[in-house]
Amino acid sequence: MLAEGKVSVALLLSDLNEVKEISSVFKKLGVIPHFYEDLKTFWSGTLERLPALCIVDVKKMSEGELVLRDHPAVIAEEMPLLFYYTDKTEPLLVSTHNFFHLGTLKQSANYEGPLKAILKRLNKVASLEQHYHMLKMTTVAQKEQIERLELALREEERADNYQSMVKSVCLEFEKLRLETDFFKSLEKVFHGVDEIEEFAFLELSFNGQKLISPISHLQKFRNIPSLWLGQACTHGIELFAQNMATQVAVDIMGGDLVSLLIKGSESKPDKMIFIKSKNETFFNNFDWHMLEAYLNGFYASFKNKLTAPIETNRKFSSSFEALSYLDQFLFGQTANEAQQNKLTQDMRLVDLDLSSLMQVVMRKGTNRFFWNRFMSEFINKLEIQTRTDFRFFEFGVGNIGFVVKANDLDVFFDQLKEFSGRFQYWKYFEDSEGVLAQLIQPKVTMSPMSAHAYLTKILEIESELKGAITKPAKEAKKAWSFVEPKTSLDM
Incomplete structure (x- = not known):
């Protein structure tokens, strides 16, 4: 390869006599090395064109802020380096251990033998690299051809698979049987x-x-x-x-x-x-x-x-029954209550405050709200979503109380909060577009197992709600005053 005269050699040495000796060996092979006096000019020259061989004195590996290991070709392990050293500079070779290089060249009276061995190694590496690139190009061409064939095959298979693909889609739906929507x-x-x-x-x-x-x-x-x-x-x-x-x-x-x-x-x-x-x-x-x-x-x-109708054991028959049930935990059971039901489990009370929904209902007084369907679907969807055993009661239309086992409290509380926060309330208004932009944020809170404590909480909420809806309610009443009754009764 060197005999063709197309290969360049770069020398970065500090001893001019050694430069002459090494250059004479290359001249015999038809190559005139390029000599660099300092690292800066070597850096610039090798950036423009990377030589086939670079012989660098270990004393010249750094100069000011320039360090040879930071050279882009060195970092990429593309520079064919050969490190020159003497008996005095041999300890500096330790700094070359982290480099990719072709070997070392020690100061000698005759460089012809060592350099020929190094050049033979360099030729072998170059030949292997050329062979590797040819194989790589062949591999890329074969890969592209295989990809084209695979693409054509996939297109044919896709036409057949679409007929059976519906089965896999249906299986994905089956995994969502417990969804609420x-x-x-x-x-x-x-x-x-x-x-x-x-x-x-x-x-x-x-x-x-x-x-x-x-x-x-x-x-x-x-x-x-x-x-x-x-x-x-x-x-x-x-x-x-x-x-x-x-x-x-x-x-x-x-x-x-x-x-x-x-x-x-x-x-x-x-x-x-x-x-x-x-x-x-x-x-x-x-x-x-x-x-x-x-x-x-x-x-x-x-x-x-x-x-499906809400199961009777899910719902208290009235708010009065629910409040009586709560007071059993505070005051204890009466004789009749103890006969009917023994309190054997530790229970907790969670309140869902729907004041923000009620405010929207009041502001949209002429927009019908489907009350019964909302309540039925809300409870049924909640039961599917939580899969937690609970009993509930309505206190007016603004609050729903849920009684759950103490062991289920943390899970149920988080599930109720998430479920009520993303429930699609707008669907239950006759004119849904007028509600889409309304902010409905139900509140989920804990309440002591006591009628007095729960009523105190509800009365505070109702007081706030009353102040918020007084004006909208008056405005809405004007619209209702024009509605004639559909039937009349003879008194």
Whole structure:
């Protein structure tokens, strides 16, 4: 390699006599070394062009702030270094132990033998590097070819797999059987399906007069504005409403949409799902009919849980019964109470303050709130979510008391706080758009097991609420004064 005359050699030595001796050996091989007097010029020269061999005196490894080990080529282990030393400078070789280098060259009367051995090693390394680069290029070319073949194979397999892919999607839904909300389950599963670019969701409002879209911060979800239907759909989404929803979805999301109709107990659907695919293969080959059939059953299980009557042993018959129960822990049981029920467990009382919801209800006096449905679904969803044994009672409409075992208190308290904080209260207003921007923040607190203590807490809350809603209540009353009764009774 050196005989071709294309290789450069750099010398950074302090003894000019040794420079001449070493240079003479290279000249015989047809190479004229380039001599550098200091580290600074060596640094600059080797940055412009990296020599095939650099012979550096161990005394020249640093100069002012410059240190050889900081040279970019040294750091990258690309500089072919050979360290020159004498008997006096041999101790300095310890500083070269952390370097990548080709060896050392000791001061000698005859450099030809040692240099030939070093050059032979250098040629071998260069040959191996060239062979490595050729293999690397070949490997890269082969890898690209394999990737192209794999891509073509995956495309063929994908068309076949889409038919069975629906099974894995359904299995993901099965993992969410204990979720409290059908739409939340859709969010979680569809988020994990890469082929789904975006989706939209519309459901019939409680009064059947419009289609509404839930709140979601998922990037794949496309919100569709509420659609007033002009007439109530009392038995599910009628065909005219389905056509209206489809047209709006196409305008917002574009064409090539899949529409899934989700039915409850009625013959017509309660909900509509629109899905946009990332690619045509998925759109054409995925078994959408099977997914729709599965989701109908999946939704039915949710609906059955939410519409199921609240178990009688879950709820105190009245606030009076609940307060009497609390006083048993403070004053002890009467003879009759002891006969009916022995207090064998340590219980705790947790209060849910819904004052912020009541304030919104009062401010929106002409916006109907579905009280009974809210309470039923709130308790049923809470029971599914917490899976903790509890009893509850309503104190007015602004507070709900929960009695739980002392061992379950910490878990139930945190779960109730999280659940009530993210509950979709807006769904239970007839005009949901007017409520979306309202801040509803229920408060979850502990209360002693005492009627007096609980009443004291509630009366303080009611006093605050009364002051907050006095003005809105008066304004709302004006709207009600114009409402004529639908029926009249002869007295």
